[in-house]
Amino acid sequence: xxxxxxxxxxxxxxxxxxxxxxxxxxxxxxxxxxxxxxxxxxxxxxxxxxxxxxxxxxxxxxxxxxxxxxxxxxxxxxxxxxxxxxxxxxxxxxxxxxxxxxxxxxxxxxxxxxxxxxxxxxxxxxxxxxxxxxxxxxxxxxxxxxxxxxxxxxxxxxxxxxxxxxxxxxxxxxxxxxxxxxxxxxxxxxxxxxxxxxxxxxxxxxxxxxxxxxxxxxxxxxxxxxxxxxxxxxxxxxxxxxxxxxxxxxxxxxxxxxxxxxxxxxxxxxxxxxxxxxxxxxxxxxxxxxxxxxxxxxxxxxxxxxxxxxxxxxxxxxxxxxxxxxx
Amino acid sequence: xxxxxxxxxxxxxxxxxxxxxxxxxxxxxxxxxxxxxxxxxxxxxxxxxxxxxxxxxxxxxxxxxxxxxxxxxxxxxxxxxxxxxxxxxxxxxxxxxxxxxxxxxxxxxxxxxxxxxxxxxxxxxxxxxxxxxxxxxxxxxxxxxxxxxxxxxxxxxxxxxxxxxxxxxxxxxxxxxxxxxxxxxxxxxxxxxxxxxxxxxxxxxxxxxxxxxxxxxxxxxxxxxxxxxxxxxxxxxxxxxxxxxxxxxxxxxxxxxxxxxxxxxxxxxxxxxx
Numbered sequence: 010x011x012x013x014x015x016x017x018x019x020x021x022x023x024x025x026x027x028x029x030x031x032x033x034x035x036x037x038x039x040x041x042x043x044x045x046x047x048x049x050x051x052x053x054x055x056x057x058x059x060x061x062x063x064x065x066x067x068x069x070x071x072x073x074x075x076x077x078x079x080x081x082x083x084x085x086x087x088x089x090x091x092x093x094x095x096x097x098x099x100x101x102x103x104x105x106x107x108x109x110x111x112x113x114x115x116x117x118x119x120x121x122x123x124x125x126x127x128x129x130x131x132x133x134x135x136x137x138x139x140x141x142x143x144x145x146x147x148x149x150x151x152x153x154x155x156x157x158x159x160x161x162x163x164x165x166x167x168x169x170x171x172x173x174x175x176x177x178x179x180x181x182x183x184x185x186x187x188x189x190x191x192x193x194x195x196x197x198x199x200x201x202x203x204x205x206x207x208x209x210x211x212x213x214x215x216x217x218x219x220x221x222x223x224x225x226x227x228x229x230x231x232x233x234x235x236x237x238x239x240x241x242x243x244x245x246x247x248x249x250x251x252x253x254x255x256x257x258x259x260x261x262x263x264x265x266x267x268x269x270x271x272x273x274x275x276x277x278x279x280x281x282x283x284x285x286x287x288x289x290x291x292x293x294x295x296x297x298x299x300x301x302x303x304x305x306x307x308x309x310x311x312x313x314x315x316x317x318x319x320x321x322x323x324x325x326x327x328x329x330x331x332x333x334x335x336x
Numbered sequence: 337x338x339x340x341x342x343x344x345x346x347x348x349x350x351x352x353x354x355x356x357x358x359x360x361x362x363x364x365x366x367x368x369x370x371x372x373x374x375x376x377x378x379x380x381x382x383x384x385x386x387x388x389x390x391x392x393x394x395x396x397x398x399x400x401x402x403x404x405x406x407x408x409x410x411x412x413x414x415x416x417x418x419x420x421x422x423x424x425x426x427x428x429x430x431x432x433x434x435x436x437x438x439x440x441x442x443x444x445x446x447x448x449x450x451x452x453x454x455x456x457x458x459x460x461x462x463x464x465x466x467x468x469x470x471x472x473x474x475x476x477x478x479x480x481x482x483x484x485x486x487x488x489x490x491x492x493x494x495x496x497x498x499x500x501x502x503x504x505x506x507x508x509x510x511x512x513x514x515x516x517x518x519x520x521x522x523x524x525x526x527x528x529x530x531x532x533x534x535x536x537x538x539x540x541x542x543x544x545x546x547x548x549x550x551x552x553x554x555x556x557x558x559x560x561x562x563x564x565x566x567x568x569x570x571x572x573x574x575x576x577x578x579x580x581x582x583x584x585x586x587x588x589x590x591x592x593x594x595x596x597x598x599x600x601x602x603x604x605x606x607x608x609x610x
Contacts, residue, residue: 153590155545155548155582157545161571162578270454290460294551301461308457309457312454
């Protein structure tokens with residue numbers, strides 16, 4: 010197991026390098042460089058000044074050297090300073106926004122697991138029943154519905170017209186005056202809609218996947234054997250079949266991380282949630298390049314770590330990998 | 337033909353929806369008496385009525401008309417983006433699947449890498465550096481969605497490679513290019529078509545998301561996504577601005593998904609019949 014984990018960790022290095030190369034390349038796609046932008050028509054800025062600025066930012070060096078310097082700074086988590094007026098370090102800005110985003114995504118994943126697995130199993134066990142058909146329709150709609158539109162409809166239905174749930178931000182006006190328990194309840198109330206909207210696509214995909222996985226397993230020889238030996242149907246379904254059908258779910262969870270993290274831009278913008286997605290959106294709008302690059306790299310690294318975690322738990326759950334059959 | 341559709345209801349519904357949406361988009365100027373960009377100060381934010389079936393927006397423009405023209409934008413983005421993804425995906429997948437070995441390993445590594453990138457972040461980052469315009473969006477969506485096609489083409493080629501007719505062609509000395517173009521690709525066309533149709537659905541969704549954020553198709557050009565932005569801004573007073581354009585996205589994406597699933601069943605009747 011340890012060996013496998015080590016192998017996977019080393020395998021991440023080329024991926025990380027690739028991510029930085031893509032990001033660095035994109036940075037140089039940007040029209041104009043910081044030394045020229047804003048100074049083109051300024052008569053007081055001579056060609057010499059621009060040269061000096063280029064030297065100051067290290068832009069006069071060959072591209073590979075610039076990349077190497079950038080990489081060295083990345084290695085110590087120095088993403089540079091934001092272009093915005095506060096000029097704070099990118100890392101600080103991201104770190105204060107990250108927890109909300111992580112919470113929403115983790116809760117969304119838990120919701121997906123808690124709902125999709127029972128739905129998938131029930132659909133598979135009662136294949137072609139009315140329940141199964143209804144769920145199939147739900148899955149198709151879940152795949153096709155734009156999450157932000159669902160969010161808008163829920164905002165109209167539950168927020169604007171009936172005032173059942175808050176539709177923006179994560180705190181009520183009176184947050185400061187509340188007691189601790191009230192604060193947590195208020196936070197949860199604010200997170201219900203965003204979490205549900207983030208989860209909808211994954212819900213559809215996961216329940217479909219669970220259904221077909223369960224159908225595959227139910228037809229396996231060892232299940233037939235168990236049935237022939239008179240094991241109770243309940244035990245077969247929920248103890249023998251479920252365990253094996255759930256294995257691929259772990260991989261799918263890992264694969265759904267990029268979608269969740271990317272989707273947080275839309276969800277956070279829609280519900281005005283001050284998380285990493287909204288920060289990214291604001292950075293894109295204001296062309297805050299260091300912030301955009303920093304978040305892209307951090308987002309990619311988070312995704313990689315999520316994938317690694319998924320692979321490791323898969324290995325932990327599957328004895329064939331745990332004991333080093335294949336790596 | 338009739339028997340085919342009766343046996344495959346997904347294909348039937350999908351075809352009907354896709355054809356209807358395409359027809360409405362093409363015939364938009366003949367269907368609607370209004371112009372999508374005609375501002376009418378006497379008809380601002382009217383709820384749905386006989387004159388304006390889906391109401392009017394903040395500038396008094398007819399929402400249904402803008403939806404019809406928006407269909408043109410969304411479908412154009414979907415098709416061009418998928419076209420780009422197909423070209424890249426088929427090219428890389430063919431090389432990986434045909435040559436195998438180290439080339440295959442390297443290309444698959446690349447594919448995995450892009451696959452675990454949060455694509456939406458990548459798209460937004462590129463848009464931040466370039467300008468949000470319909471052409472940039474087509475290119476960016478296309479260049480971030482080729483991975484599925486690459487894997488698929490490679491997998492098809494790997495399984496075809498060992499078949500007798502390919503071995504025969506190879507032993508006759510057919511060149512690599514000819515082998516890929518004349519023998520391998522035509523035999524992989526089914527799954528490629530399925531993934532292209534599903535890809536259109538995905539691209540339409542991404543485009544609408546980008547336009548909703550204001551980083552896609554720019555007003556005054558109508559797109560379902562940027563119409564919904566207006567819906568969000570007027571959520572307290574004009575529900576019709578939020579409801580109808582989203583419904584258009586849902587129906588279109590659903591149509592392409594159903595068509596894709598129907599085609600999958602058609603090409604691979606044994607595969608997913610459960």
